[in-house]
Amino acid sequence: MTEKRPEGIEQYDAPAGGWGALKAVASTLAHQQIVAQGTATLLKANQPEGFDCPGCAWPDPKHTSSFEFCENGAKAITWESTARRVPPEFFAQNTVSSLWHWTDHQLEDQGRLTHPMIFDHDSDRYLPISWEDAFATIGAELGKLESPDEAEFYTSGRASNEAAFLYQLFVRAFGTNNFPDCSNMCHEATSVGLPQAIGVGKGTVTLEDFDSADAIFSFGHNPGTNHPRMMTTLHNASRRGVPIIVFNPLKERALEKFAAPQNPVEMATLSSTPIASAYHQVRAGGDLAALKGIMKIVLEKDAAALAAGRHGIIDRAFIEEHTTGFEAFRKDMEDAPWDRILAVSGLTYEALESAADVYINAENVILCYGMGITQHRHGTANVQQIANLLMLRGNIGRTGAGICPLRGHSNVQGNRTVGITEIPGPSLADGIERAFGFRPSIIKGHNAIETAEAIIDGRSKALVCLGGNLAVAMPDPGAIFAGMRKLDLAVHIATKLNRSHLLTAKVSIVLPCFGRTDLDTQASGPQAVTVEDSMSMVHASRGFLNPPSEMLRSEPAIVAGIAKATLGNRYGIDWDFLIADYDRIREKIEVVFPDFRDFNKRIRVPGGFRLDVAASDRRWKTPSGKAVFLLAPGLDEDPRQSDPEALVLTTLRSHDQYNTTVYGLNDRYRGVFGRRDVVFMNRHDLAERGLSEGDLIDVSSLVATDGAPRTVSRYTAVAYDIPRGSIAGYYPEMNTVVALSDYDPASGTPAYKGVPVKVVRSDPA
Known part of the structure; x- marks a missing residue:
C-alpha cells in the first residue's frame, strides 16, 4: 500500500525544463493577462535591440543569440510586464493594516x-x-x-x-x-574574499571558456531555478562528455537531468540529458571540510607521484611564478584531520577521492559556486579555499579554466562596479x-x-x-x-x-x-540603459512596452x-x-x-564589451603582485553545531520564486504544490525525534548571542533526500530563525545556509 503523503506533497520525476517548463510559462502568461503581448515581449529578451531579462545574471552568447527559452526568466518578464495594475483606487479600498495580512505573493500579484x-x-x-x-x-x-x-x-x-x-x-x-x-546579502563573501586571493572580486571566466573546459565543478547552487540560462551551457557540456561534479545538500533536479526546450529531439521524445556525472550531498555547513578534503588528497597524491619518480600533480611553475603562501597552505592541509573532514562534510573518503581524481585528470577546470558557499559564517573562507583549489593546478588565467561566482540579479555586479559600495576607496x-x-x-x-x-x-x-x-x-x-x-x-x-x-x-x-521592459523616453528621446552580467560583459538594454501609467x-x-x-x-551638478x-x-x-x-561607442556594438578582469590574464592586483594561498583555520562553521539537538538549516528558494518575489505556491521539482509551510528533513532525523512525515513541527534557532529565541511554528515535516543533520526550508519565511548576529564576520554576509536549529513537535493546542 502506498504511504499517504501530506497534502500538496507529491513525487515529481520529470526532468527540469521540457514540457513542464513550457506549461508553467503558459500558465503565468494567462494569469498575468498578457498572453499575446507576453509572447512578443519574451522574444525581445536578451536580444541586441531588446531588453536585458530582469532575472539572473548569466551572460548571453555574444548577446546576439536566438531566443533562449528560460522558465524563470519568462516568469520574471511576465511578472513585470503584467496587465494588472495597482492604481490609487486600490489603496482607497484597502487600508495598510488590512494589506498587512495578505501574503507576499498576494501583494505583488496585484500588478504594477x-x-x-x-x-x-x-x-x-x-x-x-x-x-x-x-x-x-x-x-x-x-x-x-x-x-x-x-x-x-x-x-x-x-x-x-x-x-x-x-x-x-x-x-x-x-x-x-x-x-x-543586495550584494551584502548574497555575494559579499566573494567581493571581500577574492580580492585578497586573486586581486579582483569577480569571476575570471567567460562564457566561451565553458566550451574548452575539461571538467566543471559546481558548489552550492541550483541553476535550474536561480540562473536557468546556465542550463544550456551545462547541457551542452554534458552532451560532449565533460564531467560535471556537484556538491550540494539537496539533489536539485536541473543538476540531475534536464530537457532543453530548444532541443526538438528531447521535446519530441520526452527524453532528457543527465547533467551531474557525480552528485555529492555535502552536509549543510560542510563545504569547507569538503574542499579541504579534496585539496588534501591532491597534495597527498602529488607527494606519492614524486616519491615514485613520476611527474608531480600540482602546477609548480604556476605556483612559483604567480603565487605566495603555498607552504603555509600545504601545512594547513596536512594538519587537517581526516576524521573531522569526513564528519563535518558528511562525505566518505571515496567520494572526496573520486572528485579529486576528476580534478587531477582534467587539463582545464571551471569551478562554479553560488550562495550555498557564500551565505555561511565562514563564507569568505569558503570562497578563498575554492581559489586555492584552482590555483593548485594553475586553473586561473587560462582558456577553459577559472572561477565562476554565480550572481543573482542581472545587474548586481554592475551596481558595485559603478560605485554602490559602503567601503569606497581613494x-x-x-x-x-x-x-x-x-x-x-x-x-x-x-x-x-x-x-x-x-x-x-x-x-x-x-x-x-x-x-x-x-x-x-x-x-x-x-x-x-x-x-x-x-x-x-x-x-x-x-x-x-x-x-x-x-x-x-x-x-x-x-x-x-519603469521596469526593464518599459520604453524609457527622456528629453532627447528613447533611452537605453546598461547592465553588467556575472562575467563582466556590459551591454545595453532597451525597453519597448508602453509604461503602465503616464505617471511613471x-x-x-x-x-x-x-x-x-x-x-x-x-557642487554644480546639473541633474536635469x-x-x-x-x-x-x-x-x-x-x-x-x-x-x-x-x-x-562600445555599448552600441552588439554584444557590448567586457570590462578588464586582471586575474583572467594572470595579472594579480594584490599588495604582493601575486595570487595568494589563504588559510582557513579549522573546519567547523559554528560551535553551536556541536549541540546534540542541533540540526543545520539551509534556506531555499522555490522554483516559483525569485529572491523575495514569490510567483506562485508550487515548487514542482521538489514535489511541493500549493504551499510553502514545509520543512525538508532526513527520515532518520525525524525518527530520532519521534516524528514522522506530515507532523507539525516548530523550528527554533539555538540561542543567539543576544539570547533571544526565534521560532517558526506549525510547519509540516517532509521526509526528503537530504544529509543527516541538515534541514531545509523556504526563504524568506525561515528568516525568522536567523539572527542578525548569524553572519560571516569577514564580509557581513548573513549565514542563511548554515543556521544551527532544533526541531520539536508543535504543541497541539
Whole structure:
C-alpha cells in the first residue's frame, strides 16, 4: 500500500525544463493577462535591440543569440510586464493594516504601481501625491537630519548602471557612505574574499571558456531555478562528455537531468540529458571540510607521484611564478584531520577521492559556486579555499579554466562596479573629484547588517530604497519590522507593492518606476540603459512596452528628482542635464571609472564589451603582485553545531520564486504544490525525534548571542533526500530563525545556509 503523503506533497520525476517548463510559462502568461503581448515581449529578451531579462545574471552568447527559452526568466518578464495594475483606487479600498495580512505573493500579484503615493496616518491609507510634492517632501525630511549618516540608502541589484551611478553620486554628495545593498546579502563573501586571493572580486571566466573546459565543478547552487540560462551551457557540456561534479545538500533536479526546450529531439521524445556525472550531498555547513578534503588528497597524491619518480600533480611553475603562501597552505592541509573532514562534510573518503581524481585528470577546470558557499559564517573562507583549489593546478588565467561566482540579479555586479559600495576607496574619490569637482568622504558606511542594527537601535532615521524588499530579505524580520516603523522617513522606488512598503514611518512615500521592459523616453528621446552580467560583459538594454501609467518615471529620473530637491545646486551638478540623455551619464561614468573608456561607442556594438578582469590574464592586483594561498583555520562553521539537538538549516528558494518575489505556491521539482509551510528533513532525523512525515513541527534557532529565541511554528515535516543533520526550508519565511548576529564576520554576509536549529513537535493546542 502506498504511504499517504501530506497534502500538496507529491513525487515529481520529470526532468527540469521540457514540457513542464513550457506549461508553467503558459500558465503565468494567462494569469498575468498578457498572453499575446507576453509572447512578443519574451522574444525581445536578451536580444541586441531588446531588453536585458530582469532575472539572473548569466551572460548571453555574444548577446546576439536566438531566443533562449528560460522558465524563470519568462516568469520574471511576465511578472513585470503584467496587465494588472495597482492604481490609487486600490489603496482607497484597502487600508495598510488590512494589506498587512495578505501574503507576499498576494501583494505583488496585484500588478504594477501607477502613481506616487504618500501614507496618511489618519485614514491608514496611501494617498496620491504629485511628483513635485513627493520630491520636496523627501528633500525636506532628509534636510532635517542631524547628520547625513542618519540615513540609509539601499540598492537592489535590478537597478541599471545609470541609475546606480546617479544614486551613489547623490548619496555621496549628500554626505554619507551608508550603502546597504543586495550584494551584502548574497555575494559579499566573494567581493571581500577574492580580492585578497586573486586581486579582483569577480569571476575570471567567460562564457566561451565553458566550451574548452575539461571538467566543471559546481558548489552550492541550483541553476535550474536561480540562473536557468546556465542550463544550456551545462547541457551542452554534458552532451560532449565533460564531467560535471556537484556538491550540494539537496539533489536539485536541473543538476540531475534536464530537457532543453530548444532541443526538438528531447521535446519530441520526452527524453532528457543527465547533467551531474557525480552528485555529492555535502552536509549543510560542510563545504569547507569538503574542499579541504579534496585539496588534501591532491597534495597527498602529488607527494606519492614524486616519491615514485613520476611527474608531480600540482602546477609548480604556476605556483612559483604567480603565487605566495603555498607552504603555509600545504601545512594547513596536512594538519587537517581526516576524521573531522569526513564528519563535518558528511562525505566518505571515496567520494572526496573520486572528485579529486576528476580534478587531477582534467587539463582545464571551471569551478562554479553560488550562495550555498557564500551565505555561511565562514563564507569568505569558503570562497578563498575554492581559489586555492584552482590555483593548485594553475586553473586561473587560462582558456577553459577559472572561477565562476554565480550572481543573482542581472545587474548586481554592475551596481558595485559603478560605485554602490559602503567601503569606497581613494580611486573612487579621485574619480568623482575628476568628474564633478568635489571629493567625497571615504569613511566606511553601513552594510546591510549594520543598517538593520542602526534602524533597530533608532540610530538611523531615514531609509531610501532603490528597489527591493529590504525588510523581508533580512534576518530577524520581527526586529527589523519594528525598527522600520520607528523611522522618520521611508522612501521606496518600486514597480510593485511589497511588504516593506507597509512598514510605515512618520513619512512614507512609494514612487513607481519603469521596469526593464518599459520604453524609457527622456528629453532627447528613447533611452537605453546598461547592465553588467556575472562575467563582466556590459551591454545595453532597451525597453519597448508602453509604461503602465503616464505617471511613471525612470529610476534615473527619480534619483535625479530626489537629489535636486535635497541638494539644490550643490557642487554644480546639473541633474536635469544628466537625465535628459543617458549618454551624458555614461560619459561621467567613464571619467570616474576609466575601465569604461569609450563607453557610449562600445555599448552600441552588439554584444557590448567586457570590462578588464586582471586575474583572467594572470595579472594579480594584490599588495604582493601575486595570487595568494589563504588559510582557513579549522573546519567547523559554528560551535553551536556541536549541540546534540542541533540540526543545520539551509534556506531555499522555490522554483516559483525569485529572491523575495514569490510567483506562485508550487515548487514542482521538489514535489511541493500549493504551499510553502514545509520543512525538508532526513527520515532518520525525524525518527530520532519521534516524528514522522506530515507532523507539525516548530523550528527554533539555538540561542543567539543576544539570547533571544526565534521560532517558526506549525510547519509540516517532509521526509526528503537530504544529509543527516541538515534541514531545509523556504526563504524568506525561515528568516525568522536567523539572527542578525548569524553572519560571516569577514564580509557581513548573513549565514542563511548554515543556521544551527532544533526541531520539536508543535504543541497541539
